[in-house]
Amino acid sequence: MWPSWVHKTQREPHTRAIPVWFSDLYRSRSPTQTMAYVSMGEAHRRITDYLNRFSDAISAQNAAVLRRLLAVTSDSHLLLSLADSLNVVQDTSRLVKQNEKWSQYGEMLVPLLRALQCYRIGQLVDSYSAFEKFANAFIQEFRNWETAWALEALYVIAYEIRVLAERADRELALSKKTTEKLKGAGSFLMTFFGKRPKACWSFVYHLELFKIYFKLGTVHLCRSVIRSIETARIFDFEEFPSRDKVTYMYYTGRLEVFNENFPAADQKLSYALSHCNPDHEANLRMILKYLIPVKLSLGILPQGSMLDIYNLVEYRDIVRALRRGDLRLLRCALQENEDRFLRSGVYLVLEKLELQVYRRLIKKIHVIQKHKDPSKAHQIKLEVIVKAMNWLEIEMDIDEVECIVAMLIYKNLVKGYFAHKSKVLVLSKQDPFPKLNGKPVSS
Amino acid sequence: MNRRNKDDHRSDDPSSSSSASNSSRSYLNRDKPSHKNPNRIIPDSTMATQGWRGRRPDAAESDVPLNRANSQRFRLQGQHDDDDEERGGCGSDPRFIVGTCPFMCPEKERLQRERLRDLAVFERLDGDPARTSSDLAVKKFCRTISMKDIEASDVRPLPVLDRTLNYLLDLFDSSDHPFVTVHDFIFDRTRSIRQDLSMQNIIGDQAISLYEKMVKFHVISHHKLRKCATKGPPTSPMHHLNMEQLIKSLASLYNLYDINRKLDCDCENEAEFRSLYIFLHLGSQGHNHIMGESLSFWLSRLPPSVIRSKEMLFARTILRLYHVGNFWRFFYCISKEATYLQFCMIETCINEVRAEALACINHGGYKLHPYPLKLLCEILKMKESDLEYFCGLCGLETSVDEMGNRVLSLKQTSFSHPKGGLNTYDYSGLEQLMREMKI
Numbered sequence: 001m002w003p004s005w006v007h008k009t010q011r012e013p014h015t016r017a018i019p020v021w022f023s024d025l026y027r028s029r030s031p032t033q034t035m036a037y038v039s040m041g042e043a044h045r046r047i048t049d050y051l052n053r054f055s056d057a058i059s060a061q062n063a064a065v066l067r068r069l070l071a072v073t074s075d076s077h078l079l080l081s082l083a084d085s086l087n088v089v090q091d092t093s094r095l096v097k098q099n100e101k102w103s104q105y106g107e108m109l110v111p112l113l114r115a116l117q118c119y120r121i122g123q124l125v126d127s128y129s130a131f132e133k134f135a136n137a138f139i140q141e142f143r144n145w146e147t148a149w150a151l152e153a154l155y156v157i158a159y160e161i162r163v164l165a166e167r168a169d170r171e172l173a174l175s176k177k178t179t180e181k182l183k184g185a186g187s188f189l190m191t192f193f194g195k196r197p198k199a200c201w202s203f204v205y206h207l208e209l210f211k212i213y214f215k216l217g218t219v220h221l222c223r224s225v226i227r228s229i230e231t232a233r234i235f236d237f238e239e240f241p242s243r244d245k246v247t248y249m250y251y252t253g254r255l256e257v258f259n260e261n262f263p264a265a266d267q268k269l270s271y272a273l274s275h276c277n278p279d280h281e282a283n284l285r286m287i288l289k290y291l292i293p294v295k296l297s298l299g300i301l302p303q304g305s306m307l308d309i310y311n312l313v314e315y316r317d318i319v320r321a322l323r324r325g326d327l328r329l330l331r332c333a334l335q336e337n338e339d340r341f342l343r344s345g346v347y348l349v350l351e352k353l354e355l356q357v358y359r360r361l362i363k364k365i366h367v368i369q370k371h372k373d374p375s376k377a378h379q380i381k382l383e384v385i386v387k388a389m390n391w392l393e394i395e396m397d398i399d400e401v402e403c404i405v406a407m408l409i410y411k412n413l414v415k416g417y418f419a420h421k422s423k424v425l426v427l428s429k430q431d432p433f434p435k436l437n438g439k440p441v442s443s
Numbered sequence: 444m445n446r447r448n449k450d451d452h453r454s455d456d457p458s459s460s461s462s463a464s465n466s467s468r469s470y471l472n473r474d475k476p477s478h479k480n481p482n483r484i485i486p487d488s489t490m491a492t493q494g495w496r497g498r499r500p501d502a503a504e505s506d507v508p509l510n511r512a513n514s515q516r517f518r519l520q521g522q523h524d525d526d527d528e529e530r531g532g533c534g535s536d537p538r539f540i541v542g543t544c545p546f547m548c549p550e551k552e553r554l555q556r557e558r559l560r561d562l563a564v565f566e567r568l569d570g571d572p573a574r575t576s577s578d579l580a581v582k583k584f585c586r587t588i589s590m591k592d593i594e595a596s597d598v599r600p601l602p603v604l605d606r607t608l609n610y611l612l613d614l615f616d617s618s619d620h621p622f623v624t625v626h627d628f629i630f631d632r633t634r635s636i637r638q639d640l641s642m643q644n645i646i647g648d649q650a651i652s653l654y655e656k657m658v659k660f661h662v663i664s665h666h667k668l669r670k671c672a673t674k675g676p677p678t679s680p681m682h683h684l685n686m687e688q689l690i691k692s693l694a695s696l697y698n699l700y701d702i703n704r705k706l707d708c709d710c711e712n713e714a715e716f717r718s719l720y721i722f723l724h725l726g727s728q729g730h731n732h733i734m735g736e737s738l739s740f741w742l743s744r745l746p747p748s749v750i751r752s753k754e755m756l757f758a759r760t761i762l763r764l765y766h767v768g769n770f771w772r773f774f775y776c777i778s779k780e781a782t783y784l785q786f787c788m789i790e791t792c793i794n795e796v797r798a799e800a801l802a803c804i805n806h807g808g809y810k811l812h813p814y815p816l817k818l819l820c821e822i823l824k825m826k827e828s829d830l831e832y833f834c835g836l837c838g839l840e841t842s843v844d845e846m847g848n849r850v851l852s853l854k855q856t857s858f859s860h861p862k863g864g865l866n867t868y869d870y871s872g873l874e875q876l877m878r879e880m881k882i
Contacts, residue, residue, distance in 0.1 A: 217740075217743075217744050219740055257739075258737045258739050258740050259737050260737070260739070338750075339747065342742055342743050342745075342750065343743050344743070345737075345739035345740055345742075345743050346739070347739070347742070348738065348739050348742070348762075348763075348766075349739075351763045351766075351767075352763070352766055352767060354763070354767050355767055355768075399771060399818070399822065400769075400771040400772060400775075403769065403770060403771035403800070403803070403804075403822065404769060404771070405807070406803040406804050406806070406807040406808065407767075407768040407769065407770070407803045409803070409806065409807035410768075410802060410803040410806045410807055411768065416807075417807050417808065417809050418807055418808060418809065419808075419809035419811075419812045420808060420809065420812040420813075420814055420815075421812040422812070426809070
């Protein structure tokens with residue numbers, strides 16, 4: 001069920017979910033500086049320095065160096081100061097063409113520099129467009145190289161494409177224009193990897209595509225991505241690094257939640273949870289956000305402490321309602337977090353927990369009656385249930401209660417029978433509240 | 444021009460069947476026509492690619508006055524499959540036609556169909572199968588071979604389409620012909636209206652109003668066709684086709700709502716029409732994925748003002764009650780809050796819920812306390828005679844108790860879900876619902 005380390009004591013929360021393999025790149029984030037004054041000479045120096053690094057990295061086939069130079073959104077000191085310089089020098093394409101060492105990569109360098117420059121001054125739309133041009137040129141070159149040494153640089157490019165597109169869309173939305181950049185990023189990645197994928201880096205593109213499709217809301221397009229992964233013979237799932245497997249299971253698990261295939265969703269999300277690095281709390285939280293409703297509908301409740309550790313407050317009241325048999329609390333909790341639940345697509349799942357709440361309420365009444373008079377405990381007057389509902393400020397007359405009881409018996413949530421004339425629910429003496437056994441409740 | 448439609452036989456009368464009882468008011472025309480001008484998109488010169496196959500005909504080739512003003516970005520969607528078929532291979536023409544035909548049916552087509560005696564009953568002048576007039580003929584739906592063949596004079600502009608639709612819907616209540624005939628005619632002709640709208644990429648208030656009326660037509664037909672099924676020849680293919688077009692029209696309508704929202708227009712009926720979508724997911728025949736998308740996902744993308752509207756809350760409540768199995772409140776809520784349109788959509792699963800209710804009560808009840816039918820009737824909103832018959836269909840026996848009341852004996856082992864779900868029984872209180880339909 002829940003891995004043991006999940007219940008460990010509270011740790012400091014990370015502020016955002018950062019993909020593992022960028023940890024070195026993106027942790028060295030400098031605080032955003034205001035544009036520093038740079039002299040013309042110094043600006044030239046920095047730019048030529050960068051151009052040299054870029055060309056040398058390619059000649060030396062050094063992916064580790066190269067990828068640092070491409071991470072536009074990493075806000076590294078190097079790139080920020082470079083961008084300041086670019087804004088001073090302005091005509092960088094002329095500069096690039098001056099030296100043959102750099103001009104051979106002109107198709108890549110010119111748009112890349114432009115992307116950095118625009119990013120620095122907050123023009124995200126232009127930055128994205130330029131970066132896409134760069135990516136295109138880079139990929140052409142990549143195909144010509146004999147080995148796939150620049151794989152890690154491609155990871156970074158895929159990531160940057162998505163993030164820049166997201167930010168560009170935000171800029172577009174602010175000026176009330178159509179947000180089309182993320183969609184374009186999706187198509188770009190799709191057409192790119194559509195052609196004969198090289199070994200396992202295309203799997204990374206699949207993952208970036210998932211993220212894009214989820215963000216865009218075109219989740220049905222994920223099906224084609226999944227199909228291509230499952231049918232491609234070059235992919236052996238087990239060989240992939242753990243982090244990619246977790247990401248994949250996370251997204252496919254979420255799809256199962258949308259499609260209400262709970263046993264499948266449970267399996268996939270649980271896999272993601274148990275294979276996720278315990279230090280990455282933000283990722284854990286994302287997985288749990290979807291796994292908890294799935295588990296709840298299978299009748300498995302998380303411990304309260306887990307909700308606290310991962311800051312999943314929205315589920316607190318729901319779990320409480322399930323434990324107490326408190327229908328009013330369940331409904332309130334659903335209403336309070338309605339927007340959040342609707343957006344993540346779990347609202348309809350949580351609504352059906354009502355059945356379990358009814359069951360728990362009747363169970364509680366049974367327990368109370370056992371204390372009072374064990375011999376008659378198994379007979380529950382329907383009036384008592386009506387009173388309990390009224391006490392919870394829920395209007396329910398005795399006919400409705402009878403129908404609900406009939407339904408609970410039919411669905412095997414309660415064992416017994418109801419006697420219409422005497423308006424009594426008679427519980428079976430043996431095991432009146434059968435366990436749910438991990439099967440989804442509403443079937 | 445080749446306008447032959449493989450559904451030619453539809454213009455003849457089907458074998459006689461008694462006319463279904465029609466409600467006498469023309470509720471379909473309750474909206475007054477909008478006086479605002481249709482909102483067209485201001486020219487945007489970028490033609491966003493939508494991944495359509497096919498090539499654009501050169502400007503020199505076609506003589507159709509093309510409207511370059513409409514950006515493809517705001518496009519009637521949801522009929523993509525239809526559009527591709529209807530437009531033939533040249534799917535990617537982003538320049539839309541501006542229709543000029545002033546009649547309900549283009550002159551050329553009218554003359555041709557007169558010659559070929561291809562006239563529906565409603566189009567015949569004095570009952571003559573070879574004569575019609577411009578007041579009676581309505582353009583037929585036809586899958587176009589290629590956009591190149593379409594001329595502006597074959598396409599009806601918006602005011603004409605509006606007039607045509609109103610004319611068609613006035614026929615809806617006509618009791619001169621059996622309902623299936625009426626439905627068939629309007630079904631086909633409204634499809635042609637939608638085709639014309641889509642060809643011209645008309646969006647805006649008036650388009651919304653037209654689509655809403657057409658959706659209403661499909662929804663109410665959905666209800667009426669069920670009634671016809673028990674009396675005349677089996678109509679389930681027609682039922683299925685109607686449902687198909689209902690879904691397509693809904694999709695186009697929703698697309699229009701989304702477009703108009705971007706233009707900051709408020710659509711007052713949007714909540715009710717969105718709620719109809721939810722009801723499509725009810726029942727074991729309910730489509731779980733409509734147009735490839737799960738309901739959860741569809742809901743997650745709706746604007747909050749729509750989600751929290753009265754009609755949507757009602758629809759979500761009904762969905763929850765259905766899934767949880769609270770049949771008592773299910774019927775209670777319907778009687779209290781459903782509009783007629785919503786009822787027509789929910790109706791599909793009502794008998795299923797009734798059967799489940801019987802199953803629950805039969806299963807869980809005490810054998811020596813049989814359940815009074817009178818109470819069941821109130822809960823399930825049925826007449827006692829209908830309920831008895833229904834119990835029989837479910838394999839359950841009813842009897843009479845010592846007070847002379849009819850009761851359902853419990854713990855019968857012969858229960859089974861009734862097959863052939865096309866029967867409808869009167870829903871107690873339906874008149875109330877219909878009376879409350881705004882005129």
